[in-house]
Amino acid sequence: MTVTVDAAALALGDDALVLSHRLGEWAGHAPVLEEEVALANIALDLLGQARVLLSMAGDEDELAYLREERAFRNLQLVEQPNGDFAHTIARQLYFSTYQRLLYAHLASGDGRFAGLAAKAVKEVAYHQDHAEQWTLRLGDGTDISHERMRTACRALWRYTGEMFEPVEGLDVDWEGLRSAWLESVSAVLLRATLDVPEGPPSGAWSAGAGRQGVHTEPFGLMLAEMQHLHRSHPGASW
Amino acid sequence: MVTVTPLEAELLAVAGAVPDPELPVLTLRELGVLRAVHVRGTDAVEVELTPTYTGCPAVEAMSVDIERVLREHGVREVTVRTVLTPAWSTDDITDEGRRKLQEFGIAPPRTTRAPGPVPLSLGPTRTAAPGTSPDLDAVRCPHCGSAETELLSRFSSTACKALRRCLDCREPFDHFKEL
Numbered sequence: 001m002t003v004t005v006d007a008a009a010l011a012l013g014d015d016a017l018v019l020s021h022r023l024g025e026w027a028g029h030a031p032v033l034e035e036e037v038a039l040a041n042i043a044l045d046l047l048g049q050a051r052v053l054l055s056m057a058g059d060e061d062e063l064a065y066l067r068e069e070r071a072f073r074n075l076q077l078v079e080q081p082n083g084d085f086a087h088t089i090a091r092q093l094y095f096s097t098y099q100r101l102l103y104a105h106l107a108s109g110d111g112r113f114a115g116l117a118a119k120a121v122k123e124v125a126y127h128q129d130h131a132e133q134w135t136l137r138l139g140d141g142t143d144i145s146h147e148r149m150r151t152a153c154r155a156l157w158r159y160t161g162e163m164f165e166p167v168e169g170l171d172v173d174w175e176g177l178r179s180a181w182l183e184s185v186s187a188v189l190l191r192a193t194l195d196v197p198e199g200p201p202s203g204a205w206s207a208g209a210g211r212q213g214v215h216t217e218p219f220g221l222m223l224a225e226m227q228h229l230h231r232s233h234p235g236a237s238w
Numbered sequence: 239m240v241t242v243t244p245l246e247a248e249l250l251a252v253a254g255a256v257p258d259p260e261l262p263v264l265t266l267r268e269l270g271v272l273r274a275v276h277v278r279g280t281d282a283v284e285v286e287l288t289p290t291y292t293g294c295p296a297v298e299a300m301s302v303d304i305e306r307v308l309r310e311h312g313v314r315e316v317t318v319r320t321v322l323t324p325a326w327s328t329d330d331i332t333d334e335g336r337r338k339l340q341e342f343g344i345a346p347p348r349t350t351r352a353p354g355p356v357p358l359s360l361g362p363t364r365t366a367a368p369g370t371s372p373d374l375d376a377v378r379c380p381h382c383g384s385a386e387t388e389l390l391s392r393f394s395s396t397a398c399k400a401l402r403r404c405l406d407c408r409e410p411f412d413h414f415k416e417l
Contacts, residue, residue, distance in 0.1 A: 037394065040393075052292060114323075116292070119323075120292055122417050123417070
């Protein structure tokens with residue numbers, strides 16, 4: 001039997017779903033109350049986007065709760081653990097810049113994602129602003145915050161190359177997206193007195209096969225928690 | 239050309255009078271989320287509702303409330319459909335809605351000339367006094383009217399609001415941010 005997989009809807013939907021869940025893990029743990037609320041709000045925006053996108057690919061609940069790890073098509077970047085606050089902000093900076101550029105492009109066309117992208121790009125603009133302001137504040141802050149932000153930006157750099165691997169069903173100039181992303185992120189890092197991490201963001205040593213269903217070890221643990229309730233009590237509702 | 243029948247206009251007014259579940263001072267019409275009412279057949283009605291934010295959880299409560307008031311109005315079958323296009327904007331909030339928000343203690347969204355977040359430089363999160371900001375007017379304190387206010391958090395009690403504080407009367411307040 002041949003199963004038709006909606007690669008584009010799954011890629012975009014899984015990115016949003018998985019990052020939403022990661023950000024939700026900050027609830028009760030964020031450094032200050034305002035950040036707790038901010039991260040939860042960003043998670044909620046992403047969850048809303050995920051619901052629309054996964055519904056284009058099939059039943060949203062089945063896709064979220066009943067797929068095995070290898071069937072998820074999200075970037076490895078978004079599944080990386082929250083780490084310290086700097087790691088979460090670095091992940092936000094890298095991903096929100098990518099998502100904003102990608103959605104802006106999809107919104108300008110007349111493809112099937114144009115409607116959602118036009119709506120979501122306005123939400124993501126606030127996510128990117130949030131990440132940029134924190135990057136500036138941490139990078140150009142104390143010695144400790146600078147060092148932590150620098151470490152986080154370097155640690156996650158190897159996951160950024162995967163963002164520009166072509167996705168079947170999306171008509172995007174991926175090289176153009178890559179250079180626009182690099183320009184935007186570099187400008188923020190330099191203003192934050194941080195250096196742009198060295199080393200290729202893709203290549204033999206770098207990570208990135210999430211779009212093919214290959215994920216990093218922490219993702220399995222995350223999925224176990226995310227899917228546990230639904231699998232233990234099929235069909236449960238509030 | 240889409241024409242609205244008198245019955246559709248009447249039902250739109252009924253559904254539009256439903257209060258927003260999160261901000262009960264506003265009606266759905268004033269919030270600008272009710273897009274259309276279509277009469278299908280004898281007594282079946284389809285309502286088009288657009289969310290403020292993609293993940294806004296209030297949409298379900300709105301749908302239930304719309305179904306209830308239309309049934310009470312004599313419509314037998316009500317279907318509420320969520321539409322994303324064209325995307326909702328804070329510019330869709332009516333003038334009356336803006337006035338009510340202000341009275342409720344929430345700074346209304348400014349009319350956007352360039353939608354999205356207003357770029358801020360590192361450090362100062364205060365809005366400048368009117369005249370010094372090239373794109374948008376200052377966010378005014380809904381309590382004392384001062385233009386001297388500062389941003390505390392880009393995200394507040396709901397995704398659609400930011401948390402600010404007045405530098406004159408010192409009261410914190412929500413600002414319905416521009417989208």
